[in-house]
Amino acid sequence: MVRATPFLLVLFLALGAHSATVKKCNLVGRWVNDLGSNMTITTVNANGNFVGSYHTAVSATTNEIQESPMQGSQQRTNHKGQPTFGFTVNWSFSDSITVFTGQCFVDEDGKEILKTMWLLRSRVENIKNDWKATRVGINVFTRL
Numbered sequence: 253m254v255r256a257t258p259f260l261l262v263l264f265l266a267l268g269a270h271s272a273t274v275k276k277c278n279l280v281g282r283w284v285n286d287l288g289s290n291m292t293i294t295t296v297n298a299n300g301n302f303v304g305s306y307h308t309a310v311s312a313t314t315n316e317i318q319e320s321p322m323q324g325s326q327q328r329t330n331h332k333g334q335p336t337f338g339f340t341v342n343w344s345f346s347d348s349i350t351v352f353t354g355q356c357f358v359d360e361d362g363k364e365i366l367k368t369m370w371l372l373r374s375r376v377e378n379i380k381n382d383w384k385a386t387r388v389g390i391n392v393f394t395r396l
């Protein structure tokens with residue numbers, strides 16, 4: 253009993269130190285998703301707005317893929333370090349647009365991961381084709 257006490261104290265301090273340094277998820281950096289698309293978020297400003305570039309690995313068009321600008325916002329009232337966010341990709345090589353929403357998580361292994369859903373709006377010739385103009389999907393991003 254007497255010998256167990258210092259060990260428990262060390263264990264308690266180790267666990268305490270761990271929970272005090274909970275890692276936050278930061279959107280800034282280079283990310284790759286499950287399709288092999290890459291994006292770079294250069295900065296998130298004090299208002300939570302950010303800009304970056306998106307290099308998609310897939311396309312709904314036959315046009316040659318080009319890196320495209322994106323801009324978005326992170327929810328800055330999120331104080332727990334796992335913020336929600338949204339961004340728009342303004343495709344440089346087609347007349348389509350994509351909006352993403354997601355949350356920046358720190359997983360059980362301490363790795364940052366972005367869980368997102370998107371809507372891709374393709375341009376159609378007229379309102380009769382509106383019904384087929386929007387695609388929906390899910391992407392998971394990890395650090396590149």
Ligand SMILES: *[C@@H]1O[C@H](CO)[C@@H](O)[C@H](O)[C@H]1NC(C)=O
Pocket residue numbers: 284288289290307308309396
């Ligand atoms: C994403 O980045 C990786 C590593 O730099 C590269 O091999 C790959 O071609 C890139 N893909 C796109 C779509 O940019």
Ligand SMILES: *[C@@H]1O[C@H](CO)[C@@H](O)[C@H](O)[C@H]1NC(C)=O
Pocket residue numbers: 321322342343344345
């Ligand atoms: C959107 O893309 C178009 C075509 O590439 C470009 O002219 C325009 O500056 C872009 N706008 C933004 C806000 O990135």
